[in-house]
Amino acid sequence: MLDKINTRKALYEIAWRKPISRIVEEYGVTYRDFKKLCDDNQIPLPENGYWSKLKFGKPVVRVELPIGISENIKIELRVSKQAKEIQNVKSKFKNPRQIHPLVVKTKKYLINTNSYRASVFQAQHPKNLEILPIQTDSKLQKRALSFMNLLLSHMEERGMSIVFEYQGCYAELYNQTIKINLRQKYHRVKILDELSWPYQEYVKSEKLEFQIGSHAPKNWLDTNRRIIEERIPEILDNVEENLTYWRDIRKQQAIDEEKRRILEEKEKDIAREKALEQEKKTELFINAKNWKKAKNLRKYIKRVEEKESVNNQFDAKTIEWINWANEKADEIDPLT
Known part of the structure; x- marks a missing residue:
């Protein structure tokens, strides 16, 4: 107590x-x-x-x-809830009455293959087969399957599920995933050969080790005081904490991306408004310049007309030229 x-x-x-x-x-x-x-x-x-x-x-x-x-x-x-669960582990974590379908499928696979009989370093997770990642010898296989059955039962109680992707097995929550693995612990032992040259050999233990994560995975290992079955609340708390963290990160990333998109749209709108303003300004100056040209051109045409009248040379040819010149003035005059 x-x-x-x-x-x-x-x-x-x-x-x-x-x-x-x-x-x-x-x-x-x-x-x-x-x-x-x-x-x-x-x-x-x-x-x-x-x-x-x-x-x-x-x-x-x-x-x-x-x-x-x-x-x-x-x-x-x-x-904490986790501590309470650990205190009552023997009564609280009895094996589920039913065996999970994935455990049944995995057990059948393990019986029909020798892939998992070899050492952890020889055992490779079968590609494209949706089975649980268990890497143990036959002696620990029954307990490993029982652990997975218990784990899956409590995962589902917490709203978690198992998904298979990237040729691996993952725990899923909030549309986020983290890789899981269960293996027999091997210890690296230094040994001398007949010539006293040292080499390393991997010696299997009778302990199970559960891992989450792909790079620098977090491990839970059987100890003299506690077996990993007793640490399932802690394992699932860690899984939930990890996936919640990434859910919040990606949620914030989505918010930041939306802010960036809105900012880009605003910048584009500002750029379009500036370009439109510059276009209108340029058009204004051109129109003013052309209006002034048209005005001066009409003054010139008027002077030519007056001169031809004074010199009595106002003939059909002159009239034709005056009409042509006025057309050109009208073409450049923005007000006509």
């Missing part, structure tokens, strides 16, 4: 009773959140090496709780 922490004094006592690594694991909180809670309430924490010294009987100093704030001030350190 976890200690109830609802006061500053209780938080101080638990912080000096066990290492933070155990506290955050038991209560299902992050180191950062626990540290911040202590900082906000002026809770001193053991210095580095405190627990090692205490273990070996060396003298240690326990820093007293500062009196600046009441030790009975109300605070709350909630046990």
Whole structure:
């Protein structure tokens, strides 16, 4: 049963009773959140090496709780859903009554092939076959299938699903995916040959290792204290956190892309307006220039007409020229 922490004094006592690594694991909180809670309430924490010294009987100093704030001030350190699930793993994580169709399909494949019997480094996930990625020897195969059945059951309870793409198996949530893999853990051992030349050999263990991610995958490995079946809540929390992160990232990317598109459209509209304004301005200056030319041209035609009249040379040829000249003036006059 976890200690109830609802006061500053209780938080101080638990912080000096066990290492933070155990506290955050038991209560299902992050180191950062626990540290911040202590900082906000002026809770001193053991210095580095405190627990090692205490273990070996060396003298240690326990820093007293500062009196600046009441030790009975109300605070709350909630046990996360994940921590509660881990505490009740034996009763909560019984195998589902039904075997998942993907587990049935994978089991049938494993029985009919030797691909997964070899070492992890020889075993390759079959291409274009929608089966679960299990890489174990026959001894661990039954447990591996059982783990996958349990995992898939709780994935579906959380709204997750399995998809096969890029020749791999992926967990899917919020239209985001992350690669998953289950394998038998192999250890690299240094061995000397007959001539005392060193070489490395991979020795299989009896432990299962679950991985998520393609590059620098995150791993969960059987330990002496806990098997990976007990860590399914933690695994799925991590999967959900990862996929939520990428959903939010891509959602923000879509928002940013839409903002960029709108900005580009505005810039194009501004550019079009500027071009139109420049076009109108150029047309205005040309029209004004042509109007002035037409005006001067008509003045000139009038003077020619007056001169021909004075000289009594106003004949049909002159009339024809005057009409032609006026047509040319009209052609360049923007007001006609």
